[in-house]
Amino acid sequence: MMTDTPESVTLVPIDRIEVLNSRDRNMKVFEEIVENIRTIGLKKPITVTEREGADGSAAFLLVCGEGRLNAFRLLGETHIPTPTRATQRRSSGANREARTRDEPGAGKIQTCRR
Numbered sequence: 001m002m003t004d005t006p007e008s009v010t011l012v013p014i015d016r017i018e019v020l021n022s023r024d025r026n027m028k029v030f031e032e033i034v035e036n037i038r039t040i041g042l043k044k045p046i047t048v049t050e051r052e053g054a055d056g057s058a059a060f061l062l063v064c065g066e067g068r069l070n071a072f073r074l075l076g077e078t079h080i081p082t083p084t085r086a087t088q089r090r091s092s093g094a095n096r097e098a099r100t101r102d103e104p105g106a107g108k109i110q111t112c113r114r
Helices: 027-040 066-074 092-102
Strands: 008-013 047-052 058-064 079-084
Touching: 027 066, 047 079, 058 066, 066 079
Parallel strands: none
Antiparallel strands: 008 079, 047 058
8 A cells, every 4th residue: 555645657667577476366357457447547556666677777576566567568558657756766785785675585574455
């Protein structure tokens, strides 16, 4: 659940988003997500965290919104809006430290509320 207001919205390239913990979903529910996005647009943005990619450019880990991300893919979109907050922008040194701290099994659990 987003509890703070984003400073801005960034269009993130969908092919730069990695889903670490993918899950199966009910196809009827997924079809409803796709149809809702097609007819009225994305009402709730996905949440990502920025990391440095293997090629040195920005990459993103999905925190919340896999169904919405997959719906955008199915609809042929190449970018998806995500909120940007000052706390999400880090220097590369801070990124390395955060990446280590946030690795699976590091004791940090992030919850996605629907």
